Amino acid sequence: MNNTTLKKIAGIVGCSISTVSRALKHHPDISVATRERIIELANTLDYEPNAFAVHLRTKHSNVIGLMVPFISNLFYESFIDSVEEECRKNGFTLMILQTANDPKIEIENLKLFRQNRVMGLFVCVSSNSKSLAHYEKMKDVDIPVVFFDNVPNDQEIIKVCMADERAAEMAAEAIQKTKKKKILALFGDLGLTITQKRLKAFQESFQKTETKCNIDIVHINKTEDALKEVSNRVSKKIIPSIIFCMSDEILIGAMKALQSKKLTIPNQIGIISISNGFIPSLYYPTITYVETSGFKLGKLAFTQLLACLSGSVALTELTLDAVLFEGGSL
Amino acid sequence: MNNTTLKKIAGIVGCSISTVSRALKHHPDISVATRERIIELANTLDYEPNAFAVHLRTKHSNVIGLMVPFISNLFYESFIDSVEEECRKNGFTLMILQTANDPKIEIENLKLFRQNRVMGLFVCVSSNSKSLAHYEKMKDVDIPVVFFDNVPNDQEIIKVCMADERAAEMAAEAIQKTKKKKILALFGDLGLTITQKRLKAFQESFQKTETKCNIDIVHINKTEDALKEVSNRVSKKIIPSIIFCMSDEILIGAMKALQSKKLTIPNQIGIISISNGFIPSLYYPTITYVETSGFKLGKLAFTQLLACLSGSVALTELTLDAVLFEGGSL
DNA sequence: ATAAGAATCGCAAACGTTTGCGAAAACATT
DNA sequence: AATGTTTTCGCAAACGTTTGCGATTCTTAT
Numbered sequence: 001m002n003n004t005t006l007k008k009i010a011g012i013v014g015c016s017i018s019t020v021s022r023a024l025k026h027h028p029d030i031s032v033a034t035r036e037r038i039i040e041l042a043n044t045l046d047y048e049p050n051a052f053a054v055h056l057r058t059k060h061s062n063v064i065g066l067m068v069p070f071i072s073n074l075f076y077e078s079f080i081d082s083v084e085e086e087c088r089k090n091g092f093t094l095m096i097l098q099t100a101n102d103p104k105i106e107i108e109n110l111k112l113f114r115q116n117r118v119m120g121l122f123v124c125v126s127s128n129s130k131s132l133a134h135y136e137k138m139k140d141v142d143i144p145v146v147f148f149d150n151v152p153n154d155q156e157i158i159k160v161c162m163a164d165e166r167a168a169e170m171a172a173e174a175i176q177k178t179k180k181k182k183i184l185a186l187f188g189d190l191g192l193t194i195t196q197k198r199l200k201a202f203q204e205s206f207q208k209t210e211t212k213c214n215i216d217i218v219h220i221n222k223t224e225d226a227l228k229e230v231s232n233r234v235s236k237k238i239i240p241s242i243i244f245c246m247s248d249e250i251l252i253g254a255m256k257a258l259q260s261k262k263l264t265i266p267n268q269i270g271i272i273s274i275s276n277g278f279i280p281s282l283y284y285p286t287i288t289y290v291e292t293s294g295f296k297l298g299k300l301a302f303t304q305l306l307a308c309l310s311g312s313v314a315l316t317e318l319t320l321d322a323v324l325f326e327g328g329s330l
Numbered sequence: 331m332n333n334t335t336l337k338k339i340a341g342i343v344g345c346s347i348s349t350v351s352r353a354l355k356h357h358p359d360i361s362v363a364t365r366e367r368i369i370e371l372a373n374t375l376d377y378e379p380n381a382f383a384v385h386l387r388t389k390h391s392n393v394i395g396l397m398v399p400f401i402s403n404l405f406y407e408s409f410i411d412s413v414e415e416e417c418r419k420n421g422f423t424l425m426i427l428q429t430a431n432d433p434k435i436e437i438e439n440l441k442l443f444r445q446n447r448v449m450g451l452f453v454c455v456s457s458n459s460k461s462l463a464h465y466e467k468m469k470d471v472d473i474p475v476v477f478f479d480n481v482p483n484d485q486e487i488i489k490v491c492m493a494d495e496r497a498a499e500m501a502a503e504a505i506q507k508t509k510k511k512k513i514l515a516l517f518g519d520l521g522l523t524i525t526q527k528r529l530k531a532f533q534e535s536f537q538k539t540e541t542k543c544n545i546d547i548v549h550i551n552k553t554e555d556a557l558k559e560v561s562n563r564v565s566k567k568i569i570p571s572i573i574f575c576m577s578d579e580i581l582i583g584a585m586k587a588l589q590s591k592k593l594t595i596p597n598q599i600g601i602i603s604i605s606n607g608f609i610p611s612l613y614y615p616t617i618t619y620v621e622t623s624g625f626k627l628g629k630l631a632f633t634q635l636l637a638c639l640s641g642s643v644a645l646t647e648l649t650l651d652a653v654l655f656e657g658g659s660l
Numbered sequence: 661a662t663a664a665g666a667a668t669c670g671c672a673a674a675c676g677t678t679t680g681c682g683a684a685a686a687c688a689t690t
Numbered sequence: 691a692a693t694g695t696t697t698t699c700g701c702a703a704a705c706g707t708t709t710g711c712g713a714t715t716c717t718t719a720t
Binding site for chain 2: 003046048049050051052053055056061070071072073077078080081084085088093094095096097098105108109111112114115116117137140141252255256257259260279282283284285295
C-alpha cells in the first residue's frame with residue numbers, strides 16, 4: 001500500500017511539509033537545490049497528490065457532472081465522448097450519471113452531484129420530468145447548469161441547442177426541392193420541446209411555399225411504432241413519396257419497414273432524417289440527413305460551462321448550426 | 331452560496347460537531363430528542379455532507395474508475411450503461427476516461443485515477459498498448475483492476491470476457507447447419523487477443539466437421555475496408571454463400587456492400603455476425619448473430635470488482651456465456 | 661444517601677493539503 | 691559594524707468529516 005504524502009517526503013528530506021508542497025509546485029520561495037532534491041524524491045516515491053485533500057482545502061473540486069437519460073444512446077454517447085475529451089484536456093474529471101428518465105433518480109443524482117461538489121453540470125432533463133424545482137437548489141449552491149438536447153422552455157437557464165427549427169426547416173426545404181408532394185412526416189413525443197420546435201418549423205416551411213404538399217404528420221414514441229406505421233401504410237398501398245424522420249429511432253423503424261416491403265430508395269420512395277449521421281451511414285444509399293452533432297454540441301456546451309466558471313456572463317442560449325448532408329435517399 | 335456544515339448546525343443547535351455527526355447517522359449514543367432536532371435543522375438547511383471531507387477522513391473514496399478507448403461505441407456504451415447503473419445502486423460514483431487508443435493518454439489517465447483514489451478500475455486496454463507495466467503501479471497502491479473486452483493475455487490479472495471462443499464456435503456451427511460451403515469470414519485486427527481467440531475457435535470448428543467448406547479468411551481494420559472487400563468480390567462475381575462478420579464494424583461495411591449490390595438476404599447470400607444485437611436489428615431481415623452483450627458483461631465485471639473490494643479472492647477469469655439469436659439472415 | 665451502571669455528549673486528533681505570515685539566515689549597503 | 695534587504699523556510703490554521711475515549715448527567719438498585 002503505497003501512500004506517499006507530503007509529510008512522508010518532508011520526514012525523509014528533513015524539512016517541513018509546507019516546503020515540500022511549495023517545492024513541488026515550483027514556488028519561487030524555495031531554492032533550486034532543495035526543490036530538486038524534493039522533486040527527485042517525490043518521483044522515486046511515486047508521490048501523487050491526494051485529490052480529496054486538495055479539493056477540501058481549495059474548495060475546488062475540478063469535477064464536472066453530466067446527467068443523461070441513458071448513456072447507451074447514439075446521441076448522448078457522442079456528446080459524452082466530446083465532453084470527456086475537453087474535460088481531460090482542461091484538467092477536469094467527469095462524473096456521469098443516468099436517470100433512466102425517472103424523475104426520482106434525477107433528484108437523487110442531483111443530490112450526489114451536490115455532495116461531490118461538482119463545479120458545473122451538463123444536463124439533459126428526463127422526458128418524464130415535469131418541474132425544474134430541483135434545479136433551483138443548484139443555483140443556491142452556485143453550481144452552474146448547462147442544459148442540452150431536451151432543454152426546458154424556461155428563459156432563466158443556460159442552454160445549448162441544436163438549431164432545431166433550422167434543421168427541420170432545412171429538411172423541409174430539401175423535400176420541397178424534390179417536387180414530390182406526398183409526405184409522411186414522423187415526429188417523436190409531442191411532450192418534448194425538441195419535437196415541438198421541429199414540428200413547428202417543419203410545418204411553417206411548407207406553409208410558406210406556394211406549391212402545396214400533402215403532409216401527413218404522425219407522432220411516434222418507439223422504433224417499433226415507426227416500423228408498424230410505415231409497414232401498415234405500405235400494406236394498404238398508401239405509399240408516400242417521401243418519409244421524413246425526426247430522429248434516429250424513428251429512422252431505424254422506418255427503414256426496417258421499407259426493407260421488409262422491398263421498396264427501393266430513392267426510386268420508389270425517398271427518405272430524409274435528422275441525425276448525427278451514424279445511422280444514415282449504415283444504409284445504401286446513405287440516407288440524406290440534416291446533421292445534429294452531439295460531438296459538436298458537446299464542444300459548445302463545454303465552452304459555455306467554462307464561461308460560467310470563469311465568471312463571465314454566459315449567453316442564455318447558444319445554438320449549433322444545422323448542416324445538410326446529402327446522401328442518395330431523396 | 332449555501333454551505334451548510336456540521337459546524338454550522340452545531341452552532342445553531344448548540345451542541346458539538348461530533349454530536350451532529352453522530353445524530354445524522356443515527357448513532358445510538360445520541361438521544362432521540364436531540365437527534366430529531368438536529369435532523370430537522372439539517373433538512374431545512376439542506377445539509378449535504380462534503381464528499382471530499384468524508385473520503386479524506388475515511389480513506390474510502392467510493393469512486394470507481396472506468397477506462398475505454400472510446401465512449402462513443404456501441405459495445406462500450408452498453409458496458410458503461412450497465413456499470414453506471416450498478417455503481418449508483420451501490421453508492422459508488424463513476425469516473426470515466428477514454429484513451430483514444432493512445433498509450434500516453436492511457437498512462438495519464440491511470441495517474442488521474444490514482445490521484446482520485448479510485449477504489450477499483452474497469453479497463454479495456456487500448457489496442458496500441460504494448461506493455462502492462464503501468465498497471466503494475468495500480469497493484470502497488472492496491473487498486474484492483476478488472477480488465478474486459480480486449481483483455482491482455484497475462485495470467486496474473488483479473489478479467490471478464492465474452493466466451494469469445496464459444497461465440498465463434500457457435501457462429502461456425504450455425505453456418506455448418508446451413509450446408510452452404512462457400513464462406514467468407516471477415517475478422518478484425520489480428521493484433522487483438524479477441525481476434526485471435528475468435529479466429530482460432532472458428533477455424534477449429536470447421537476442422538472438426540467432416541464436410542469440408544471453402545473458407546476464405548480476411549482481416550479488416552475498418553468498416554470501409556469491409557465494404558470494399560465484399561464489394562470487390564461481388565463485382566468479380568466471387569460471391570460467397572455466407573459471410574461471417576466478427577464485429578459490428580465489419581457487419582456494417584459488409585451489409586452496406588450487399589445493399590449496394592442489391593443482393594437479397596438470405597436468398598442470394600447469408601450473413602451472420604457476433605454482436606450485442608443492436609446493429610443486427612437495424613436490417614430486414616434481422617441479422618442472425620451470436621450475442622456478446624456489453625450490458626451483461628458490465629454486470630459480471632461489477633460483481634467481480636465487488637468481490638475484489640470485499641477482499642474475497644476473485645477468480646482470475648470469468649466468462650460470459652454466448653447465445654445464438656436467430657434472425658432471418660442465414 | 662450512595663454507589664454502580666447506563667445514557668448522553670464533548671474533546672481532540674486525524675485524514676493530506678494549501679497558504680498567510682513571520683522568523684531566521686544570508687547577502688548587500690552605507 | 692550596524693542597518694536594510696532579500697532569500698529561504700517553518701508554524702499553524704484551515705478545509706469538513708469521523709471516532710476513540712473520557713467526562714458528565716441521569717437512572718436505578720442497594
